[in-house]
Amino acid sequence: MYHSVKQYLTVERVTVGVLMIAAFVLIALKFELWGYSFRKILPKSGYEVHYVFHLEGFEEAVNVRAYLPLSNKHQTITNEVNRSGAFNLKIDQTGSGREATWQNPSSTGDQMIRYSFRYLGKAQQYRLDSTLVIAGNYPPGFADYLAATPNIQVNHPFIEQIFQRYVGETTNAVEALQSIYEYTHSLEPRPFKGLTDALTAARLGEGSCNGKSRLFVALARKAGIPTRLVGGLILEPGRKKTSHQWVEAYAGGYWIPFDPLNGHFASLPSNYMELYRGDRFLFTHTANINFDYLFNIEKHLVANPSLVNELRFHPFNAYVAWQAFETIGIPLSLLKIIIMLPLGALIVAIFRNVIGLQTYGVFLPALIAVASRETGLFWGLLAYLMVVSIVGLIHYPLEKWGILYTPKMAIMLVGVVIAFMTLSIFGIRYNLQTVAYVTLFPIVLMTITAERFARTITEEGLRKAIQLTSQTMVVVAAAYFVMNSRTMETFFLAFPELFLVIIAINLILGRWIGLRITEYPRFRWLLR
């Protein structure tokens, strides 16, 4: 018998080895043959940006106009959501950008307009050909990029003086841009928020982003290089009110970015979100309101969109399924849930068999964690607690009356369904859209395990029941963080062969006879 046990162990070890090696070989093949690289696979760090406008009007027509970002080769904008209550949104494409106008024929009291989207940027770096000559003739319509304006005083004598001193006559575009950039960058930076024109910046020898940028534009135009202002936001997590301006100069057939305030020469960092071009205001509104605004920016990771596009035509990765799902209209979030579930189950197995936490339901924690993707962990745990307490309350009289198991469960299920519907409606009413997603929760499973909670109270006491519930919640939280990690998600999408590794780890766990961590303190009495 002992001999055969040993034999069995070998077979199982071989299986584990084969699974691990198969996964490793497949992954290696992808790198070697199909040009996978970690840079492509790793998720990009993007941002979720919220415009939040507060208005207070007095029974009059109100409108607010703001620029929205446009997807281009520098930035990708997705998941745009408008929440503007009574305000109608109209979006127009104009020469300067994408203009959104929110209108309300009669606005009274406090109102809020919220607009959010996800931003994924790509840093840009241009290498300028040092022999580039300032061309004399440009495409039609470029006259504006060379003209003087009230705030960009190209022809003012003082600007002329500065130009002669710092730039001088040259036909080399790169030399001219280099000198202008160095001069404007060297000016004392000032954190002024208001408008500074080119002349003032030059006279003071200092400037904010817009002052320096206007001076840059004025000097470049004077040199004969078409140049324009660019307005946008520098994205960093947190709340901010300050927008930013930089410039683009036309050289060698491209619009090349420069930021004289923060020192970016012919380059643009990935977190510079472009909103409009030209000497404009980021937003304007009718004068009959109190107005306040802020930008709320959260960092978050997203799958590299170019990878998704590229890999869907390669064999053996889940992006193939991705494409199939897309074609027949099944939500992609469902694919992600399915893909991440085995990982969640592994987390639960580790917590139960190695750490020794007890949970209600074997895979319930993983299911709650995955359902919490849409609502966030807080609402996920709250929903679970809600189910537990509702079932606990209903259980008491039903148990007392001796109601049979199945009808009892059915009654509890009705209670839970009513509670979830109420929570959803509450969420929608109070603008907590994410809460409405509680209806995605595995209601039946939650009810069944909540009944076990109620039974634990009668059989082993409230303390034990609460202890089990909190341990379940700890495992939910752990599974949530692992399953919602964008890094994990992209890895599993790109390398579904990792499932073999999951099976292998579970096989090892399933034959592991060591003490669970919580058993050490439990049996500490045996040490004396």
Next chain:
Amino acid sequence: MDAFKRLTELSDRVLGINRRNLEFIYPNNPREAYALADDKWLTKQRLHTRNIPTPDTYAVIETMGELEARWEQTARYPELVIKPANGSGGGGILLLTKDTAGIWRNISGKCIKPAVIRNHIANILFGVFSFGNTDKAIIESRVVQHSVFREIYPDGVADLRMINHRGILLMAMLRIPTIKSAGRANLHQGALGVGIDLDTGRMTDGFLKHRYYTVHPDTGVQFTGTAVPYWKKVKWISQQTYDAFPFQYLGIDIVIDQNLGPLVMEINLRPGLEIQNVNKKGLLHRVREKNGGEAGPDED
């Protein structure tokens, strides 16, 4: 380093859930025979045929149709217990005593009408105490708590848990009810676990909620050093029970009746591990002692 050594020592001695399942339960207890332990009527039938002492079975009711007749036939006994064959955690157990006027009363002396009793039996049959699966109701004789145990704590029935592995008695403990356990002898429900010296049958210390006791926490009566009555017979019966079933790792629950002596109540295929804390000894350590240094299963 010292702390690490202590932890290693602990894992060498203590039987944890993982090893219990993988090395003690799975290879020793055939899955297809589980019903013999899970269904208390099947357990009792086998005990009866082997003449192993267990409470007398007055009746077993399997269908609603036979409820009336079977109940009438058992109602002549002055005392009885009604319990579900597949219940868990002591749920659904009704203890009844007939007073001099012929009226049924429960343990607290409350009058229980025949209709209520019939309803209780019907509930058992419908599976109220066994997760919706239909069940059988067992009506059996009531155990009279032995005076040795009654003196330690007056209510409920104390119960011995014997763990037998491959024919060897590994460990034993006595479970004495407390106020918190409300008469039940289940450690989960707050009963006091008392270690037993296997050779002498004397009680060692009691363990409850992270503390050791020599006296019962509710009554203050000392038990440490007291001998379990009929200890030799208890061991013999436990061995007989082990031999009667196709399992090689099991917990045998035995109560001691004032008049009838040791009676087997049920067997358990997944006996709990708390018995190690109660006896201040690891089961693995104990197996190793018995096997002369080799841990784990080594049958041939």
